[in-house]
Amino acid sequence: MCMTCGCESEGVHLDGHKDDVGHEHEHVGADGVVYRHAHRHHHHGPDVSHRHDAAPAVPREIRIERDILAKNDSFASANRQRFEQEGVLALNVVSSPGSGKTSLLVRTLLALQGKTPVAVIEGDQQTSLDAERIRATGIRAVQVNTGKGCHLDAQMVQRALAEQAPTPDSMLFIENVGNLVCPAAFDLGEAAKVVVLSVTEGDDKPLKYPDMFRAARLMLINKCDLLPHVQFDVQRVIEHARRVNPGIEVIQLSAVTGAGVAEWLDWLERELCAVKARRADSVAVLKRRVAELEAQLQAQHTFPANEPHDL
Amino acid sequence: MHELALAESVLQMVDEAAQANGFRRVRRIVLEIGQLAAVDPAAMRFCFDAVVRETVADGAVLEIEEIPGRGWCVHCAAVVPMDDFVAACPQCGRFGVQSRNGRELRLKTLEVE
Numbered sequence: 001m002c003m004t005c006g007c008e009s010e011g012v013h014l015d016g017h018k019d020d021v022g023h024e025h026e027h028v029g030a031d032g033v034v035y036r037h038a039h040r041h042h043h044h045g046p047d048v049s050h051r052h053d054a055a056p057a058v059p060r061e062i063r064i065e066r067d068i069l070a071k072n073d074s075f076a077s078a079n080r081q082r083f084e085q086e087g088v089l090a091l092n093v094v095s096s097p098g099s100g101k102t103s104l105l106v107r108t109l110l111a112l113q114g115k116t117p118v119a120v121i122e123g124d125q126q127t128s129l130d131a132e133r134i135r136a137t138g139i140r141a142v143q144v145n146t147g148k149g150c151h152l153d154a155q156m157v158q159r160a161l162a163e164q165a166p167t168p169d170s171m172l173f174i175e176n177v178g179n180l181v182c183p184a185a186f187d188l189g190e191a192a193k194v195v196v197l198s199v200t201e202g203d204d205k206p207l208k209y210p211d212m213f214r215a216a217r218l219m220l221i222n223k224c225d226l227l228p229h230v231q232f233d234v235q236r237v238i239e240h241a242r243r244v245n246p247g248i249e250v251i252q253l254s255a256v257t258g259a260g261v262a263e264w265l266d267w268l269e270r271e272l273c274a275v276k277a278r279r280a281d282s283v284a285v286l287k288r289r290v291a292e293l294e295a296q297l298q299a300q301h302t303f304p305a306n307e308p309h310d311l
Numbered sequence: 312m313h314e315l316a317l318a319e320s321v322l323q324m325v326d327e328a329a330q331a332n333g334f335r336r337v338r339r340i341v342l343e344i345g346q347l348a349a350v351d352p353a354a355m356r357f358c359f360d361a362v363v364r365e366t367v368a369d370g371a372v373l374e375i376e377e378i379p380g381r382g383w384c385v386h387c388a389a390v391v392p393m394d395d396f397v398a399a400c401p402q403c404g405r406f407g408v409q410s411r412n413g414r415e416l417r418l419k420t421l422e423v424e
Contacts, residue, residue: 059338062328062421068320068342069416151313182313185349210396211349243406244396 072186075154079161079189083172087279089272090172092188094212095196096205097178100222102130104196104255105173109137111265116272117170121160123152123177130175140164151182154189169276171268180209191275192217199223199230203237210244218249220264225254314350317416318358322366324418329367334423337368341420346380347393347413380413 067073083090095101105120112118120141122130131143142160144152157174166172174190176183184193195216197205200223206213213219219241221234234252241248251267253260325337340359344350352375359373382393387403393410400408 059422059424060334062332062334062423064324064328064418064421066324066418067416068317068324068418071320071323149316151316153316181349182316185313186316207397214396246407 069185069187072154075158076187076189079154079157081189082161083166083189083191084275084279084282086166087169087276088166088172089170089268089275090166090174090188090190091271092174092176092183092190092193093196094176094180094183094193094216095178095198096180096201099178099196099198099201100255101175101178101196102133104220104222104253105175106133106137107255107258107261108173108264108268109134109139111261112171112268113138116269117167119164119166119170119172121152121157121172121174123156123175125149125177146177150177150179151186152176152188153186157188169272171272180205180212184209184211184215191271194218194220196220196222197237199226199232199234201232203233204240206237206240206244213241213248214245216245216248218251218267221250221252222255224252224259225257314354315358315362317350318355318362321359321418322362322368325368325421326366328421329423332423334421335367337371337421337423339372339374339420339422340368340418341374341376341422343376343378343415343417343419345378345413345415347396347410348416350416352377376419378413378415380410382408382410382413384408 079090082088093101093105102122109118109120118139120131120134120139122128122134122141122143123146124130124143125146125148127145128143131141134141142164144156144160146152146156152174174188176188180195193212193216195212195218197219199221202208206219219238221237224234227234238250241250249267251260251263253264255261321340321342325340329335329337342355344352344355355375356373363369363371380393380395381390383390384400384402384405385407386405387400389400389402390411391401391408393408393413396410398408399406
């Protein structure tokens with residue numbers, strides 16, 4: 001038996017046996033781990049089985065083969081399942097700092113008030129200033145401070161959901177940390193990422209930060225009321241965004257004047273309807289499945305009485 | 312700098328493997344990072360060195376296997392090398408190359424003792 005890994009087999013010998021010379025030895029353990037180590041041994045004769053005397057602290061290789069983001073992705077899929085079961089439209093709102101995400105959210109929440117139940121998760125490195133701005137509208141908001149972290153992750157969202165459970169058939173806006181790079185890599189379980197780009201930024205941003213524009217389903221071009229005063233080519237930014245993401249949808253608006261906000265509200269309503277429809281479908285499928293199982297049980301209870309007992 | 316969070320994830324996976332396999336020291340960690348995975352190998356090394364201090368992986372060699380990007384052009388159906396998401400297809404010159412390889416971000420193997 002091999003003393004390093006405890007296996008009974010002799011394993012695969014990578015090097016040929018030479019007289020009294022150690023060899024390298026590789027085999028797969030019962031736990032699926034590949035062990036590879038070198039050791040010295042003696043041949044006592046052709047038929048004598050040999051004993052492996054491993055030196056202490058001999059290195060071995062362990063195969064992991066796992067996605068580095070696997071843990072985040074498992075939290076994200078739990079969040080997504082919860083959103084789908086409860087008919088919650090969850091949106092991950094991303095942008096660089098200062099694009100007007102919070103102002104746009106405040107306007108959106110005021111417009112939805114009395115029509116659609118809404119909740120907000122605010123992500124920032126420090127302070128609860130944004131959550132306070134949201135709460136001033138009368139909407140529930142949880143602030144998540146990431147400290148040194150540059151993005152929200154799915155586990156932070158799960159903790160925020162535990163603090164404030166979303167209402168069924170509602171919208172949940174998750175305002176990510178202002179950063180066009182890191183939040184692109186972390187799935188939170190959202191239905192879609194919405195990227196906000198303001199006209200005071202460059203129209204080449206989709207080319208400079210392609211990962212984010214590739215990950216987003218919708219691009220909101222904000223501060224359009226400032227277009228007469230800035231050098232920002234709307235057609236060019238749309239062309240750049242579609243170069244990295246041909247399917248990206250685009251809405252031009254201004255959180256300050258309210259221009260274009262109606263189109264954004266229509267988009268939200270459509271997406272919420274789609275989420276509700278999917279939930280209704282899955283409930284209908286479950287009901288059908290339950291009915292089938294009940295019918296089968298019923299059949300099992302009735303049939304044996306009619307069947308002959310000895311075949 | 313989400314490489315810091317990624318390095319922490321790697322360390323967490325190493326800790327889990329240490330509990331499952333009973334090793335005390337990691338000598339080498341092999342990662343697979345695709346060219347299109349939005350991860351900078353130099354930043355990854357920097358963050359890795361910072362997070363492994365005084366852990367089971369302190370002093371371990373971080374080996375990064377970079378996987379080149381490869382894509383498929385939706386216009387001319389050619390399989391082409393892909394350095395980023397914004398370049399045109401080198402065959403037909405149009406935009407619309409979809410990635411096939413290069414988004415990998417995996418912990419492959421550990422050499423432990």
